[in-house]
Amino acid sequence: MEPIEIGDLRDLIPKADSEIFSPDIYRETGFFIVRRVIPADRIRLWQNEWDRFYKDGLAGNRTVDQFNPVHLHEELPPVLAEIHKCPELLDVMQLLYPDLALFMQRFVIKDHNSRAPVFVHNDFCYDYGWPEKTTVFIPLSVSNEENGGISFYPGTHHFGYLGDAGELNTEIIGPDWPLVCPSLEPGDIALCHTCTWHCSPPHVSGPDRILVQATMQPANDPSSTALLRGEWRTRYRLNALPRNKFFVRCRSSRLRELQAKVDQVEGADVRV
Numbered sequence: 001m002e003p004i005e006i007g008d009l010r011d012l013i014p015k016a017d018s019e020i021f022s023p024d025i026y027r028e029t030g031f032f033i034v035r036r037v038i039p040a041d042r043i044r045l046w047q048n049e050w051d052r053f054y055k056d057g058l059a060g061n062r063t064v065d066q067f068n069p070v071h072l073h074e075e076l077p078p079v080l081a082e083i084h085k086c087p088e089l090l091d092v093m094q095l096l097y098p099d100l101a102l103f104m105q106r107f108v109i110k111d112h113n114s115r116a117p118v119f120v121h122n123d124f125c126y127d128y129g130w131p132e133k134t135t136v137f138i139p140l141s142v143s144n145e146e147n148g149g150i151s152f153y154p155g156t157h158h159f160g161y162l163g164d165a166g167e168l169n170t171e172i173i174g175p176d177w178p179l180v181c182p183s184l185e186p187g188d189i190a191l192c193h194t195c196t197w198h199c200s201p202p203h204v205s206g207p208d209r210i211l212v213q214a215t216m217q218p219a220n221d222p223s224s225t226a227l228l229r230g231e232w233r234t235r236y237r238l239n240a241l242p243r244n245k246f247f248v249r250c251r252s253s254r255l256r257e258l259q260a261k262v263d264q265v266e267g268a269d270v271r272v
């Protein structure tokens with residue numbers, strides 16, 4: 001198998017890390033680190049709120065999904081649930097999408113429940129609506145190679161949707177394709193296109209990695225959940241509909257059916 005060549009895009013990678021966001025460079029690289037975006041006092045407010053929520057609200061006892069242990073399921077206090085509304089963040093994102101809407105916000109954390117690596121994947125196969133979506137990662141802790149920091153394969157968003165969901169085969173891009181694991185400080189943000197391949201190494205040392213993931217998109221996407229800046233540009237809104245009702249039957253419902261059958265057989269075996 002002849003691997004794909006990254007070509008001259010390699011030269012743009014160092015330029016995708018700056019205090020000034022360049023939408024043109026981001027559109028080529030599929031990721032961009034913007035330094036010192038969030039004011040320090042706002043970061044401290046979020047960190048204090050997170051510490052209180054994690055220690056008192058969760059009492060170290062969160063719901064952990066074995067297939068996606070980094071995803072935080074519990075309902076957040078309002079200050080944390082509204083991080084995506086931060087004006088300085090929206091000023092950056094509006095440079096990309098003048099009519100700016102939210103797709104979703106969640107926390108992805110590496111604590112004592114979730115130290116393992118996250119395999120290489122892209123996000124669009126788990127989303128819906130249009131593929132012009134950008135996730136902005138907002139670290140409340142440091143995020144780096146030691147504590148399981150988010151890592152990107154530049155330019156891979158150009159491949160688009162790949163027809164299925166799961167762990168991607170990096171052999172098709174070959175061992176020389178760069179993997180960028182930036183050292184992020186609280187206040188920095190990292191943008192990642194929904195089709196960009198990304199992953200994270202194991203947490204081996206340092207503080208828990210606490211990231212907010214806010215996925216934003218143009219306000220003409222019917223999957224949008226809230227308008228953040230500018231005007232609505234869509235006639236249709238899908239977000240009021242239950243997402244699990246879009247299909248009568250589909251691959252995931254079929255998997256659930258098959259798993260139920262397996263559980264039934266295994267249960268019968270146990271009884272024998």
Ligand SMILES: [Fe+2]
Pocket residue numbers: 121122123198
């Ligand atoms: Fe992801």
